[in-house]
Amino acid sequence: MEKETMIGELVRLVGKDNVLHSEMHYKLYEYDASLIRSKPDCIVLPTSTEQVSKVVKFAHDHKIRLIARGAGTNLSGGSVSIQGGIAIVMTKMNQILDMDIENLRVVVQPGVVTLDLKNVLAKHGYLYQPDPASEKVTTIGGNFGENAGGPHCLKYGVTSNHVLGAEIVLSDGQVVQVGGKALDNPGYDLMGVLGASEGTLAIVTKAVLRIMPKAEAVKTMLCIYNSIEDGGNTVTAIIGEGIIPATLEMMDNLTIKAVEEAYRVGFPTDAAAILIIELDGLKDGMERLTERILEICRLHNVREIRVAKDQAERDKIWAGRKGAFGAVGRLRPNYLVNDGTVPRTRLPETLARVVEIGKKYKLPIANVFHAGDGNLHPLILFDERDKDELERVHAAATEIMKVCADMGGTISGEHGIGLEKLHGMSMIFSPKDIAAMKRVKAAFDPLNLMNPGKVLPDTEKAA
Amino acid sequence: MSSESQMTSAMKEIVGEANVIQDPDRTKAYAVDGLTPKAVVSPGSVEEVSKLLAHANSEKLAVVPRGNGTKMAQGGVPRKLDVVLSMLRLNRMTEHDVPNLSLSVQAGMTLSAVQEKLAATGKGSFLPLDPPYTGQATIGGVIAANSSGPRRYLYSTARDLLLGLKAVSPNGDVVAFGGKTVKNVSGYDMTKLMIGSWGALGVITEITTKLLPLPEASATLLASFDDLSKAGSLTRRVLHSVLLPSAMELTDGNAASRLGHAGKYLVAFSLEGVGEAVERQLVEIGEMAKKEGVSEAKVFRGDQDRAFWINVRDFAAVAGASVILKSNVVISKTAELLGMYEKIAQAAGIACAYTGHAGNGILKSYIMENVTAKTDPVVDLIGRFTAEAVKCDGNLVVESCPSGLKTKISVWGQPRSDFAVMRRLKDELDPAGVLNPGRFVGGI
Numbered sequence: 001m002e003k004e005t006m007i008g009e010l011v012r013l014v015g016k017d018n019v020l021h022s023e024m025h026y027k028l029y030e031y032d033a034s035l036i037r038s039k040p041d042c043i044v045l046p047t048s049t050e051q052v053s054k055v056v057k058f059a060h061d062h063k064i065r066l067i068a069r070g071a072g073t074n075l076s077g078g079s080v081s082i083q084g085g086i087a088i089v090m091t092k093m094n095q096i097l098d099m100d101i102e103n104l105r106v107v108v109q110p111g112v113v114t115l116d117l118k119n120v121l122a123k124h125g126y127l128y129q130p131d132p133a134s135e136k137v138t139t140i141g142g143n144f145g146e147n148a149g150g151p152h153c154l155k156y157g158v159t160s161n162h163v164l165g166a167e168i169v170l171s172d173g174q175v176v177q178v179g180g181k182a183l184d185n186p187g188y189d190l191m192g193v194l195g196a197s198e199g200t201l202a203i204v205t206k207a208v209l210r211i212m213p214k215a216e217a218v219k220t221m222l223c224i225y226n227s228i229e230d231g232g233n234t235v236t237a238i239i240g241e242g243i244i245p246a247t248l249e250m251m252d253n254l255t256i257k258a259v260e261e262a263y264r265v266g267f268p269t270d271a272a273a274i275l276i277i278e279l280d281g282l283k284d285g286m287e288r289l290t291e292r293i294l295e296i297c298r299l300h301n302v303r304e305i306r307v308a309k310d311q312a313e314r315d316k317i318w319a320g321r322k323g324a325f326g327a328v329g330r331l332r333p334n335y336l337v338n339d340g341t342v343p344r345t346r347l348p349e350t351l352a353r354v355v356e357i358g359k360k361y362k363l364p365i366a367n368v369f370h371a372g373d374g375n376l377h378p379l380i381l382f383d384e385r386d387k388d389e390l391e392r393v394h395a396a397a398t399e400i401m402k403v404c405a406d407m408g409g410t411i412s413g414e415h416g417i418g419l420e421k422l423h424g425m426s427m428i429f430s431p432k433d434i435a436a437m438k439r440v441k442a443a444f445d446p447l448n449l450m451n452p453g454k455v456l457p458d459t460e461k462a463a
Numbered sequence: 464m465s466s467e468s469q470m471t472s473a474m475k476e477i478v479g480e481a482n483v484i485q486d487p488d489r490t491k492a493y494a495v496d497g498l499t500p501k502a503v504v505s506p507g508s509v510e511e512v513s514k515l516l517a518h519a520n521s522e523k524l525a526v527v528p529r530g531n532g533t534k535m536a537q538g539g540v541p542r543k544l545d546v547v548l549s550m551l552r553l554n555r556m557t558e559h560d561v562p563n564l565s566l567s568v569q570a571g572m573t574l575s576a577v578q579e580k581l582a583a584t585g586k587g588s589f590l591p592l593d594p595p596y597t598g599q600a601t602i603g604g605v606i607a608a609n610s611s612g613p614r615r616y617l618y619s620t621a622r623d624l625l626l627g628l629k630a631v632s633p634n635g636d637v638v639a640f641g642g643k644t645v646k647n648v649s650g651y652d653m654t655k656l657m658i659g660s661w662g663a664l665g666v667i668t669e670i671t672t673k674l675l676p677l678p679e680a681s682a683t684l685l686a687s688f689d690d691l692s693k694a695g696s697l698t699r700r701v702l703h704s705v706l707l708p709s710a711m712e713l714t715d716g717n718a719a720s721r722l723g724h725a726g727k728y729l730v731a732f733s734l735e736g737v738g739e740a741v742e743r744q745l746v747e748i749g750e751m752a753k754k755e756g757v758s759e760a761k762v763f764r765g766d767q768d769r770a771f772w773i774n775v776r777d778f779a780a781v782a783g784a785s786v787i788l789k790s791n792v793v794i795s796k797t798a799e800l801l802g803m804y805e806k807i808a809q810a811a812g813i814a815c816a817y818t819g820h821a822g823n824g825i826l827k828s829y830i831m832e833n834v835t836a837k838t839d840p841v842v843d844l845i846g847r848f849t850a851e852a853v854k855c856d857g858n859l860v861v862e863s864c865p866s867g868l869k870t871k872i873s874v875w876g877q878p879r880s881d882f883a884v885m886r887r888l889k890d891e892l893d894p895a896g897v898l899n900p901g902r903f904v905g906g907i
Contacts (some may be wrong), residue, residue, distance in 0.1 A: 103793040103824070104702070147648045158646060160655070161623045176880040182791040182824055182857035183620075184609070186875040187904040188664070188885050192622055192655025196648040216705035240562040242586050242676025282707060282744075285737030341644040343563045373646045413646035421649075428649055432636040436665075436892065437651045443887040455650065 001062050007042050010086070013054045018045045018092070029069065029087050033134075034420050035336060035384065036077035040067070040087035047092050049167060049175060049205040056203065057173025059086055059449060067451045068199045070111060070142030073134045075337055076418030078146060078198045083452050088203065090141050097206065101126060104211050105164070105181045110141025110204050117209075126211045129156040132414070133322045141204050147196030149414030151247040151321065154372040155280075158414065160195025165208030168194065171445040181208055193440060198416050199451040201444040217283035218246075219290050220308040222317050223275040223297045224268055228252055228367075231273035232348035234300040235371040238277070238293060239344060245293070248372030249276040254331075255324055255366045255379075262327035265320035271303065275371065276321055324368045325379065332364070332381040336393050339421075340404030341413030344374035353403045354378050360399075361392040375413035376404070402427055422457045431459045467501055470522065470545070474504050477514045482507065482552070490547075495527055495535055495902075496866040498544040505549040509629070509637055509668045512548070516666065517635025519546060519897050526897050528662040530571060530601030534608050536863040538661060539874055542901030550603050553668060558643075561585045565626060565643050567671040570603025577602065587677040591618030593776050603667045609659030612776045613710035614733060616822040618675070621658045625672050628654050630665035633893035643671050656888075661903045664892045678709075678735035683763040683771055684745055686752040687719070687726025691805075693755045694728040695798025698821035700751050701732070702794065706744050708732040710820070712775055713798060715805060717816035718829070721782050722774050726758055730821070733772055778818050779863065784829035786841065786864040788848060792857030794824040800855055801826055807847050811840050824857065834865055842871045849876060878905040 011019045020029075020043040030039045046052045059066045065085030072079055081087050094111035101124055108117060114135040118128055131150035132138055138148065143159045144166075156162075165179030179191040194201055225231040235248050251259070251274050256267045267274060277293060279286055294305055308314040329335055342350045351367065354376065358365035366379040380396055382389045401411040405427040412421055425434065437456055441448070475483045484490055484503040493503050506512045519526045525543035529535070530550055554571035561584060568577055574590070574597045581588045593612035594605050604610070606628070611620045618624070627641025640653035657667060688694040698711055710733035714722065719729040732748055734741045745762060752760055763771050774781050792800055797819050804826070808815040819826035828848065834841050849859040861874040878885075882905050889907040901907075 100793075101703075102795045105793070147652070149646050153646060157619075157623050158648075160652065161619070170884065174883075176884065178881045180856060181793045182855075184611075184659075184789070184791045184825065184860075185858060185879075186860050187878070187881065188660050188888060189609075189622060189655045189658060190881055190884060192652055192658070195655070196652050213703055213705055236562060239564060242588070244564075244675070282705065282736075282740040284739035284743045288739070289737065341646050343560060343565065343643050344645075345560065345563045370646070374644050375646050408642070409644050410642045410647045410649045412649045413644065414648055416648050417650065425650060428642065430639070432632070433638045433640065433653075434650070436632055436636065436638050436640075437653060439891040440651055440653070440656070440888065443891040444884060 001064065003041055006064065009058060010042060010044055010055065013058060014044055014046055014051045018047060018051070019043070020045070029089065030080065032072045032074040032077060032079045034075055034077045034418065035334065036080045036082070036419055038080050038082045039084070040081035041084045043087045043089055045089045045092045049169065052088065052169045052203055052205050053173045053175050055086065055088060056169050056171065060172045060447065063447060063449065065449050065452050068141070068203045070139030071137045073138045074142065074146060074418065075339070075415040076412070076420040078416045078418035078454055080419065082419055090139065093205065096120060100181065103181055106209050106211055108140055108207055108209065110139060110207060112140050114138050114140060114143055121211055122214070125214050127214050128162065128209055128211050130159045130162055133325060140207055144195055144204060144207060145197065145199050146416045147414065149370065149375065151249050151370060154248055154370065155244055155246045160192065162210045163191060163195060163207050164210055166191060166194065166204045167206035168202040168204050170202050171447065171450050179208065196416065198418060198455050200441060200455050201450065215280040217281065217286055218314065219279045219286055220314045220317055221277045221290070221293070222306040223277060223302050224271045224304040225273040225275070225301070226271065226303050227301065228273040228351060229348050230300045231275050232351055232371065234275060234297050234302070235347060236345050237296045237300060239372065241292065241296060243289065243293060245277050245372065246280040247276060247278040249321055250274070250369050250371040251324060252367040254364065255328055255368050258327040258331055258366065259320045259324055262330060263320055263323050265316045267320055276317055328366045328379045328381070333383040335379045335381050336397055337415070338376065338378045338380070338397055338400045339412045339415035340401055340409060341373065341375040342404050342407040342409030344372060346407040346409070347371060347374055350376065350403060350407050354400055357396050357399050361396040363392060363396055373413065374409065398424065417455045419454055425457045434459050470524065471502050473518055474502060474515065474546070477518065478504055478506050478511050493529065493547040495544055496540040496869060498541055500527070500544050500547040503547045503549055505552050507552045509631065512631045512666055512668055513635045513637050515548065516631050516633060516897065520634045520895050523895050524897065525900050527899055528603070528666045530604035531573065531599040533596040533600045534604055537608070538902035539906060540866065540869050540901060541899065548666065550601065556580060557669060559584065560643070563643070564588060564674045565671060566590065566674055567643070567669055568602055569669050570667050571601050573598065574600050574602060574605055581674060582677060588674040589677055590672055591624065591675050592621065593772070595777055595779055597776065602670060606658055606670055607660065607662045607667055613712045613772065613820055616711050616820060617707060617709035622655050625654050625658060625670055627671040628657055628667055629669040630657060630667045632665045633895065633897040638665065641671065645673060661899055663889060663899045663903045663907065666898065680738040680741045681733070681735040681768055682741050682745055683768045684732045684734065684748050685724060685761040685763065686730045686757045687724065687759040688728045688730065688755070689726070689758050690756070691728050691798055691802050694730050697730055697752055697755045698798065699795065701748060702822050706747060708744065709735045710772070711822040713801065713819045713821040715801060715817040718778065718818050721816060722771070731771065731775065775818060779829065782816055782829045782831060784831055785834045786830035786868070787862040788828040788845065788859055789862045790826045790828070790848065790852040790857060790859045792824045792852050792855035794822065796855040797821045797824050797826055800851060803851050804828055804848055808844060811844050813837065813840060813844055834868060838868065838871065841868065845872055875904040
């Protein structure tokens with residue numbers, strides 16, 4: 001279909017205020033937080049499920065490719081329109097529809113910003129647990145599509161553990177209900193497979209989320225190390241002792257220095273590593289547990305321990321952690337963040353390999369990671385105008401993925417495969433595994449119109 | 464040679480003669496809803512499962528995977544049954560990574576055998592699932608049926624615990640999904656799709672799961688009430704408090720008395736974790752119960768604590784129920800639903816007992832009658848119970864009932880708008896209809 005005709009039809013379906021097609025707008029929606037860029041042919045901002053359904057049906061009837069986007073914070077190219085078509089931007093559907101506190105559920109539209117929801121819930125004393133570092137801007141729909149994590153996932157699980165139901169628009173425009181406020185709906189766990197499907201299976205237009213009462217007590221500790229290895233070994237030892245804190249976060253020296261320069265949160269810039277350990281739950285026994293953890297830290301040569309005395313001190317520590325990517329981003333024009341995940345006991349050796357890879361390719365790598373989950377985030381710093389450097393970056397990123405796969409881990413813990421990690425899928429899956437996933441894709445989207453070219457590599461090539 | 468003997472000779476070639484049962488006197492014991500399989504085959508390796516399914520796929524044979532058979536009374540009547548695939552020989556722990564708190568175990572090992580080994584290794588850990596019949600139920604069956612128990616209130620269910628699994632696709636492909644990391648977004652989350660899929664999308668051969676350290680202390684608080692609304696009110700208070708019991712079970716008087724307790728209604732709390740927190744919760748929940756006018760409160764520790772929860776978990780066996788119904792509704796309606804069900808059952812003159820996970824919106828009804836003598840009233844009762852559950856944003860599943868009843872009711876309830884997708888998934892993943900045909904939702 002001619003682009004002009006398509007735009008005309010879309011304007012007719014959703015109104016001209018909800019259709020964007022200027023060069024400036026193409027620029028605005030051509031990227032996410034990865035290095036990948038590609039322009040959509042048209043941008044639609046629907047305001048209702050009905051509009052989403054109409055647009056999807058229109059695309060289906062004319063075999064036009066489409067992609068659903070939230071805030072575009074995706075880190076793997078998942079929300080970039082690499083094959084053109086319609087970008088359906090969900091940010092106008094940003095209402096909290098039902099605060100069903102009695103049943104520990106909220107129903108939201110996909111464009112609700114994660115932190116906005118959490119702030120509303122906090123007023124009632126309740127929590128939605130997932131806490132991706134980008135929560136200030138990311139949307140619930142995007143979080144679910146990518147199955148976003150965050151520091152507190154160590155104890156509470158990732159986004160898909162907290163999304164219990166949804167209204168979705170299927171690839172032919174049909175609107176169906178999946179899961180719901182009640183648990184254990186009979187049938188296949190479609191919610192389960194929709195989480196992390198990166199918009200390749202359906203578009204979520206409503207989500208039912210699990211909430212819980214705020215924990216009674218929180219204890220946040222900042223542990224400072226002269227050796228990154230000691231920090232890593234502390235993590236393994238804490239879990240090995242049978243203690244599962246709410247968070248176990250780690251940062252290396254390069255990250256600490258960048259954070260300190262950007263935010264002045266009081267991290268010691270000469271430290272090799274810091275660990276942020278947080279406990280939450282009932283206040284009873286927490287002091288004893290804290291003491292046990294600190295004892296483990298001391299056994300592993302901790303240099304200094306700071307226990308946050310109040311909420312302000314806690315906020316400061318977390319501001320440093322959550323701002324880490326942004327702070328590191330100031331060091332060089334670009335960064336590429338890896339998301340490999342390993343069994344947590346293999347963290348120290350994996351880290352050593354990442355350092356070697358940085359040296360081998362002559363690239364500075366800053367490390368921030370969800371240590372308790374074994375989820376690494378090596379940030380490779382570079383300047384994309386330097387073509388030679390860019391090539392080394394991609395080679396280093398691929399090698400880090402391979403190391404994680406070889407350690408019995410995986411290539412992505414929480415950022416998604418998208419386009420960027422497509423070539424790594426064969427490191428962890430056989431062609432038969434991928435063939436099974438392709439059958440799921442075919443069941444949901446037989447014409448391959450929804451976010452085509454993402455998540456699942458060409459099986460022939462993978463073989 | 465008849466096609467049947469061709470089939471069994473092919474199977475014998477794959478698994479060896481000793482692992483194929485075809486004597487009708489013995490296969491009878493493996494009948495599903497009155498359908499006796501032509502053969503019961505016990506593969507000894509994943510490769511053998513793969514070969515068997517590839518054979519079944521090309522010959523369009525209907526295969527029902529089976530562990531120890533604790534869930535054979537659940538599900539719709541199979542459209543066809545050629546082979547029962549016994550997974551009991553695949554019964555090893557393949558990797559117990561103690562410091563990583565993860566475990567890989569094959570489908571045929573019983574959950575209780577897993578728990579015993581875990582408790583005895585190192586500082587002790589456990590797989591936080593407590594479904595009915597833990598003693599006999601195999602890992603594969605528990606996961607394929609997404610079976611759960613009272614402690615899901617704190618520890619949740621398989622979908623929040625499993626890190627990955629291995630399965631054999633209906634065409635014989637050996638596939639592996641997920642891994643052994645606690646976070647993983649590489650590819651589709653096929654692990655969740657397989658959990659609770661009733662073996663209809665593939666035969667689970669191995670799972671990898673998170674483990675938790677054994678709790679330092681535990682105790683049980685029992686609170687009896689004469690008034691259901693007060694019992695319900697107590698569960699609501701605890702649900703919205705900062706307290707963190709691992710289970711919060713609500714039962715009626717019939718169930719309570721079978722569990723050895725007096726009172727018209729019983730609320731039981733399992734408290735696990737650090738010692739200080741267990742003691743404090745005993746005190747605080749005790750005080751809340753007093754405010755609600757508790758008629759009797761008891762604390763169980765040690766063996767009494769353990770035994771109580773085994774009986775709750777395995778209540779179906781304790782009660783000897785003929786029909787078990789599981790209603791899933793919004794959390795706040797659990798107690799109300801119990802009250803509604805009591806009225807409906809009394810009016811129908813059908814004896815029932817009820818146990819519910821009051822913090823999850825799950826209520827189980829146990830019909831304690833000879834159903835064959837009362838088929839029509841029981842069918843009517845199930846219809847009314849279902850309607851009430853649907854009114855509470857929920858559904859009702861028949862967890863167990865005699866085959867005769869299954870032709871008169873829909874054991875999975877009415878399929879919803881997402882059924883079209885389920886149908887297509889089944890057709891894509893199992894086009895020949897090899898696995899469990901007809902037993903799952905909507906006859907898929």
